[in-house]
Amino acid sequence: xxxxxxxxxxxxxxLANKDKSKRDKRISLKxxxxxxVKDGDNLGIAGFVNARQPIAIVHEIIRxxxxxxxxxxxxxxxxxxxLCGAMCLDDSKNSIKRMELAYLAHEAFGISxxxxxxxxxxxxxxxxxxxxxxxxxxKAGSIGLPFIPCRSPMGSDMLKxxxxxxxxxxxxxxxxxxxxxxxxxxALVHVQEADIYGNCRIQGPLFTCPEISMASAHTxxxxxxxxxxxxxxxxxxxxxxxxxxxxxxxxxPYGAYPGNSNGLYYYDEKHIPxxxxxxxKFRKGDRAPLQEYYDNYIFGVEDTTGFINRIPLSQIQxxxxxxxxxxxDAAYTVLGS
Amino acid sequence: MPKYSEDFTPQEMIVVAGSRxxxxxxxxxxxxxxxxxxxxxxxxxxxxxxxxxxEAGAVGPELSRGLPLSVGGSRTxxxxxxxxxxxxxxxxTQRGFCDFGFxxxxxxxxxxxxxxxxxxxxxxxxxxxxxxxPGSGGASDMxxxxxxxxxxxxxxxxxxxxxxxxxxSPGYLDGSPNARWRAGMAGQGPxxxxxxxxxxxxxxxxxxxxxxxxxxxxxxxxxQEATGFKLIIPDDVYAFEPPTVEExxxxxxxxxxxxxxxxxxxxx
Numbered sequence: 001x002x003x004x005x006x007x008x009x010x011x012x013x014x015l016a017n018k019d020k021s022k023r024d025k026r027i028s029l030k031x032x033x034x035x036x037v038k039d040g041d042n043l044g045i046a047g048f049v050n051a052r053q054p055i056a057i058v059h060e061i062i063r064x065x066x067x068x069x070x071x072x073x074x075x076x077x078x079x080x081x082x083l084c085g086a087m088c089l090d091d092s093k094n095s096i097k098r099m100e101l102a103y104l105a106h107e108a109f110g111i112s113x114x115x116x117x118x119x120x121x122x123x124x125x126x127x128x129x130x131x132x133x134x135x136x137x138x139k140a141g142s143i144g145l146p147f148i149p150c151r152s153p154m155g156s157d158m159l160k161x162x163x164x165x166x167x168x169x170x171x172x173x174x175x176x177x178x179x180x181x182x183x184x185x186x187a188l189v190h191v192q193e194a195d196i197y198g199n200c201r202i203q204g205p206l207f208t209c210p211e212i213s214m215a216s217a218h219t220x221x222x223x224x225x226x227x228x229x230x231x232x233x234x235x236x237x238x239x240x241x242x243x244x245x246x247x248x249x250x251x252x253p254y255g256a257y258p259g260n261s262n263g264l265y266y267y268d269e270k271h272i273p274x275x276x277x278x279x280x281k282f283r284k285g286d287r288a289p290l291q292e293y294y295d296n297y298i299f300g301v302e303d304t305t306g307f308i309n310r311i312p313l314s315q316i317q318x319x320x321x322x323x324x325x326x327x328x329d330a331a332y333t334v335l336g337s
Numbered sequence: 338m339p340k341y342s343e344d345f346t347p348q349e350m351i352v353v354a355g356s357r358x359x360x361x362x363x364x365x366x367x368x369x370x371x372x373x374x375x376x377x378x379x380x381x382x383x384x385x386x387x388x389x390x391x392e393a394g395a396v397g398p399e400l401s402r403g404l405p406l407s408v409g410g411s412r413t414x415x416x417x418x419x420x421x422x423x424x425x426x427x428x429x430t431q432r433g434f435c436d437f438g439f440x441x442x443x444x445x446x447x448x449x450x451x452x453x454x455x456x457x458x459x460x461x462x463x464x465x466x467x468x469x470x471p472g473s474g475g476a477s478d479m480x481x482x483x484x485x486x487x488x489x490x491x492x493x494x495x496x497x498x499x500x501x502x503x504x505x506s507p508g509y510l511d512g513s514p515n516a517r518w519r520a521g522m523a524g525q526g527p528x529x530x531x532x533x534x535x536x537x538x539x540x541x542x543x544x545x546x547x548x549x550x551x552x553x554x555x556x557x558x559x560x561q562e563a564t565g566f567k568l569i570i571p572d573d574v575y576a577f578e579p580p581t582v583e584e585x586x587x588x589x590x591x592x593x594x595x596x597x598x599x600x601x602x603x604x605x
Contacts, residue, residue, distance in 0.1 A: 048409035105471035153477030155507035175521030205394035206422035
């Protein structure tokens with residue numbers, strides 16, 4: 001048995017020694033990536049397919065360059081695709097060694113061209129799991145268990161190449177699948193709202209963001225809006241990630257663009273295909289469009305503000321316009337009143 | 338006005354067949370694309386009480402804000418009755434709260450096992466596949482733990498193979514008695530296979546795929562010719578009722594007016 005990232009005992013020890021104080025954790029995204037993301041790390045990528053993916057963090061990692069990364073996620077799209085693209089363009093600067101994944105593609109927008117490119121050329125190592133498996137592995141990590149039992153996907157070929165163990169349940173005597181916990185070195189998380197201490201309030205589905213953060217040694221959070229701490233603690237049971245699980249908080253409006261951030265902006269149905277088509281052309285041998293994309297939107301800008309400045313304002317307004325908005329209303333009407 | 342549509346597309350046929358297969362008041366775990374259209378059509382026709390569940394967390398939302406582009410997108414969450422994350426959605430499924438799951442794959446074998454991981458030799462060629470596919474996502478979890486699954490496929494000989502390269506989502510495995518139970522699975526397995534040419538089910542004894550109905554324009558022979566393995570052909574195969582004008586109108590005008598899923602070309 002081997003562990004990628006931290007072993008359960010290392011993860012426990014790490015947390016035992018961690019500063020859990022309630023302190024202002026605002027730093028720049030540049031500094032956060034410099035400080036917490038190292039070559040060879042296992043990165044837990046939060047979000048789900050192209051919703052609330054940590055795009056701003058991933059672009060900054062690409063600008064700085066990190067090598068031999070392991071990426072762990074359930075279903076993801078843009079975040080790993082961007083890292084794959086950076087590796088395709090210059091693997092002396094950015095590279096992925098391994099992915100522990102359930103799905104890498106873009107649903108209605110199409111398949112992941114660079115997952116195809118890198119795996120068909122045998123340039124990355126894969127470990128296939130199901131969505132529930134990856135989510136449950138993060139959950140095991142987040143609750144301090146070395147493994148978690150699970151009833152799917154028994155009978156799948158995934159079990160022949162991943163680290164799951166099937167054995168008889170000691171209570172029912174029926175076969176059950178045991179999954180090793182996942183403890184990434186760093187969780188990369190984008191949320192709508194956070195306070196300066198790192199408390200996060202997620203709007204819409206939580207995906208597996210709380211589990212990924214709580215399982216990881218470090219968590220970098222970008223948020224669309226920093227909000228007053230008093231407003232955060234007004235609804236304590238709506239805090240999805242507690243502050244002591246977070247190391248760095250950075251306000252990055254549009255930090256999940258061109259993906260969806262529930263309540264704030266919808267998928268950009270123009271920009272996602274623009275990037276995906278450049279990836280598809282690379283896979284088919286035409287490198288220039290992908291290089292141009294990265295030069296224009298990632299290497300040619302300082303940060304997410306620079307990236308957004310290169311998107312037509314009307315396009316940004318449209319993805320905001322079609323998103324219904326956030327309502328957090330604790331009031332109610334008594335039935336029959 | 339004629340009752341039946343005369344210009345429906347293969348996708349619309351799949352949607353109508355999927356919709357008619359669903360039962361009112363059942364909980365249906367939905368994937369992206371055609372399954373969402375089928376569920377919405379069923380809700381607007383015979384199944385207003387169908388409860389959709391999306392793997393990213395939403396349970397029982399209203400889909401009236403437009404068709405979601407993703408099972409994790411905002412449009413899956415509008416007026417949802419429960420909303421946490423992936424763990425909660427799959428825990429519900431494992432517990433037995435999900436009656437039906439809609440899944441698909443790149444290839445299928447006679448026992449309803451599906452491949453959505455890789456083409457090439459396995460396990461030797463796992464890290465150098467001929468074609469790498471997106472991976473399981475939640476399909477394999479649905480295949481194991483929804484009480485029944487409905488499989489949606491494009492009907493081409495190369496997708497229907499006696500032996501598939503990789504089992505991502507298990508059906509009846511090798512078809513041996515109680516294979517799923519012995520492997521430790523909770524759900525009962527594949528219920529229907531809905532394709533661009535036919536509706537199929539599985540033989541109670543051998544668990545091999547059997548033809549139930551042919552879709553408009555198809556015959557028993559044309560369906561068998563498009564299938565890379567021998568189908569069981571019972572005596573009571575019937576011709577499926579074509580999409581009605583009203584069903585097609587609902588799909589085009591109400592459910593998917595932008596044509597995200599039903600006007601998309603069926604890919605190679």
